Amino acid sequence: MEKIIPKTVSIQTKTKSLDRTIISFCEPPLYFLFEIKGRNPYFDTLTHKIIQSVKEGGSNFEDSLKKTNEMLADIAKGGQTEWIGNLSAIIVQIRDHELNLTSLGDASCFLIRNRNITEITAEQPEKTEPLHTFAHILSGELKENDKLIIGNREFFENFPIGQLNQLLHSYTEPDGSLKIQEAATSVVRRLQKQRAKSPNAFLVELKKGSESPQTACEIFYIDHKPSPQLAKRFSRWFEHPMWHWKLPPFISKNKQKILIALSILIILTLIFEITSIINKRRGTTLTQGQRKIIMQAEDKNREAGEALKKGEKETAKKLYQEALNLIAPIKNKETDSLATKINLQLDKLNEVSRVTPKEVLDFSVFKNASVSQIFVIGQDIYSVDTKTNQIYQNRKNPNFLPQNSGHFVAGTFQAQDNLLLLYQDAEGLYEYKIDDNTLKKAKIVFDEKWQKATILGSYFNNIYLLNPEEGQIFKYQKLTTDYSKGLSYVDQEKVNLKNAISMSVDGYIWILKKDGTVLKLMGGRPLTDFSLKGIPETLKLQNPVKIFTTVDTPTLFILDGNRVLEFDKSGKYLKTFILNLADIKDLWVDFKAKKIYLLSGTKVYEIKI
Template identity: 25%
Template sequence: MQNLPVIKKAFLATKNVAADMFLLTERHEKESGASFVFFIIECNNEKNGKRIHKQINSLLIKDYLSAQIFSLSLFENSLNDINKYLQSGDIVGSNGNTLNIFIGLCDNQTLHLSMIGNIEGYLFRKGKVNSLTEGLGNNQEMQFSNITSGEMKQSDTIIIGNRNFFDRMSLDRIRKTLELFSPSQAIKDFFKIFKKNRYLDCNAVVIRASSAQEAREEDESPDMIYLDEIEESKVIKIYKKAKPTLDKTKNIFFEYLSKFSKFLSGIFSALQNKWQSEYKQKTKEIVSKTSSSAKIGLSNITSNIENNYRSKKSGIKVKSYNSSDSQFGQKISFFFRQAVSFFKKAAKKENRKYLYIAIIIIFVLISYIKISSNDKNRDVIKKQNDAEFAVEKAQELLKTANEDISLGRSNGVSQLNDALNYAKSALEIPSTQEKAKNIIDQVLVKMDEITLTTRIRQTEPIFSFKNKASVSAITGSIIYGITEDGKIYFSDAREKDPRLISAVDAVYGKPVSAVFSETSNLLYILTDKPSVWAFDPLSQSGAEVRTEGFSWENGSAISTYSSNLYILDPIQGKIWRHNKSGDSYNKGVSFAGANNEEAKNGISMAIDGSIFILKTEGKIVKFSHGTSDSSFNLKNPPDPQNSINGSTQIYADADSQNIFLLDQTNNRVLKYAKDGEFIRQYTIDDKKISSFLVNPRIQKMWFVCGEEVFELDI
């Protein structure tokens, strides 16, 4: 009869990875050892993880341990009961909830496996590797819907682990380890590697069908090792090894000490008896006879000393008295007396219960501080491990992306973007910060080349306004910045010397939009009063623009074309055109017709003969000759940021062949041809673009980032 293989197993587990992650590996077996159940639970909600753990113990483990034979049908029934629990509660379906569960039943050499989510498992048989979990947990309902079963043959080895385990150790490295070591030794080897690199969020199970001879030869290493268990120091390890010898030595020492004590006690008793019988009475008689003579002699000596002291007339030394030292001593003495008094009272029988309560409270506080400290240290270690893993993953993705791009493969850009995200996640940890920055630099250079991006990096602004500019305008190389409270700053981009030149009176409201009219040579500022305020750079003075008996419209943007002013009314969806009449302006006329509301929700406006309206949802409406052009649209920029979600400003001009659009969500300005074809994009590192200015004649662009202004060529 052929000898059946012996099933050996070992587990790499954790007790508690972090407050926001529940990760547990557990096994239960019967006394015979021929059958055992194991499971892995991974959940990003600790409370849910504990609930699931409790239900698995109640619905599966309890039945398994009580049943004489736990058949496949009983196993399936238990999984169905767990499914019902998962469906009835709020465990599955919560937004952002990660849930991975793997449950296995080993009955002699037969293995039954089922899972939810993403757990990986592999069978190593005769030099080949086969996946055990492919398709096993791919179900949208997050239920145990499949069971895979099979019989293990001699020398078969199975390894099952969470995703982090296989992400941090290659399958080839795992295979070599399993070939060299027994399950318990392999788990010990994995433990050393992960512990050294501080990867504490990895769980795994190793199962092998060994021959009886191999099973006998395998060491007695523990079959369950915890990654996050505090490792014993070398001193404690040495102490534990030496403890039996020390205990034996201690017992011998106290045995001889007891004997020596008895010996001394006997001698002392004999001497005491001899003293009582032979010397005590004689000593009393001698003392009685000599005491009177001793008193007389002592009296004479005292008298002589007193006479000598009184005859001294000089040479007396006085020691200074320090009251502060005395007070400090008194305080110490008082504190000591109070402490002694307190402990005496606390030690009394009627007060002991309060003493015990105080001791318990102190113990609980110390335990809480220790646990909190351990949690913080664990979180720090986890963050550092995650950062190191992120750097390694980013380096790997960058290398793969460069190869794919050079070979013309389409997934290179998405890999670059993934590498960028991994590297950014490692910036917060000091030990990985420099590596992460270096990877980010490499990724951005490559990505900018592919996505046609001009980037301002690590540069100083050409100048800074004294305060944050809420709106801005330009004429030639002269830049105006207007703050929220109406202060007007002026600077020539060539001289880079900003200065305060005027201010909009508060009675006119807060600035909303500004434009410089080269025809009128005036800076027009639209306010929320509503009002239009004009500043004359020649006279360095400003005033409200006069009207022919009408009020200005509520607007979100102001623009100029020829000598006319245009105001975008987002509420009514109108573009109001005001014709200049002498030194004042006529009442506004709806440019796009009285019933046209296509400009509703408009936030920015640009005019080059046609009028371009940027709306809050990112749509751009083009008006030509008073009607909208339905065929006009802007093409999407290149991947990976191929959509425009947060546009806030549009620029077009009769002197330019291009349209520029500020996408604040992605912190970039997009350049288009007038037919909507994408040309290029511009961005800046570590600054937020609040607005931009363009001079197409000198091919320059300026980013206004709060109060700072940056310049670049277009």
């Protein structure tokens, strides 16, 4: 028996509907027609997932639909349910003389055999569970010269099947074969006359032959031509009396040139507008490769959800990240929506809070204020102006450092005596006593000079000055009145501080380096069993700024760009705050009050821990 070969044309619209998603796809032996009420970026992905699932099922149509229904049930469980009750679809498989068909909703399929018409779509139940979306299958035998008409509701509303049958008969040869291209052209013309918006259909003719079925059907677009009235409108416009006014003598000779110039300008403007519209559409239209990538990302997202149900958090994190990496190069509403959902899941898994800090103070009340560091003591926020040496307490200016002391470099708080220790680049250390608002220069025994430093720390009576250029920390002890001579604290053969950018002291000395590594020093040597660990891949330190802890603060806080990461003191990752704030220069943590303070520009912000 000779094979039955389908010859197919697809009737579509290029312009996307504003109130529904319509997809026609033909890849013999399979034909798909989908219509989903509403415009949701996910609907395109859903239809392509169905297509992919059926294609992967192979020749066994029933098994393919069973797997597709299981996939749809999983999608619904994952929260994507807007398509339920809004989907109309037909899936047709033609293999030689065998026809298999499943349908849902308002889409229809008719068989025309010897001018007799038979509808071969089954009546659908009012409600369908996702697991039984494509549960009704019709099968039958096809014969040569049979014709199938597959269409959405709008197609048959504009072209009733009886009239369509008559039209097809008028294009049928004596041997029963159909002039399918000519018939399709006639159908399209009628739909254009009726100004149908979104009719979609397949015309399929079955012929005997030995060749393989074509890999793609010929497409006829209803809206592919510009309106034939456009040229007439232009000609009428130019015949309008406005073009026949009497011009002044010095212009009348150039009337023709003026009209030509205006015509060219109008045409160029129209071309520009049309090109802009086309480019916008191209920018939102996905290639087949991009669609497959999005489908892969959706699959990984679903797999991650399944892993979470099993308690496999690390597997879920990995799958979510792989999904994000897949869609990262594709920028449109659909991928943005998917990325947002995945990031929400990753935030939960990674203990991430996205926060908009609250402004609590602005030092710009002081003219040309320039601040680089804050100290939060009780209810008061202190800072030092790096240009004028003024000491700020909230919105007051209670004191200032001597002008001959140089410029403010760095400071630290010494809780035991309630002092701010302020380092100036020319004269070294000054003590600002908060209780009585007094300021004095800190002296070293035998009037020795303070070592150069850019970072300070303190622990009870000990002061630590870090000079990254020298790769050394100098330790000073407070005596009865003065400070002891500075001693080199670190073993430079054991530890490299050249790239240190921040230091905090709670008995141990914590050093933050430019590359994001943290050293825990004791007796001038690093503890080799310490490192930061458990940081999620997407939260690795990239722009570290400061490390903060105190004797009374049980955890470590690291400012990294617009993020604050928290670790326990063994280095284990705890949580991250992602801040809706840029150019953060400093932070201070009041753990008892459960607040983090942040300095950006001249403004101080706070968030709750």
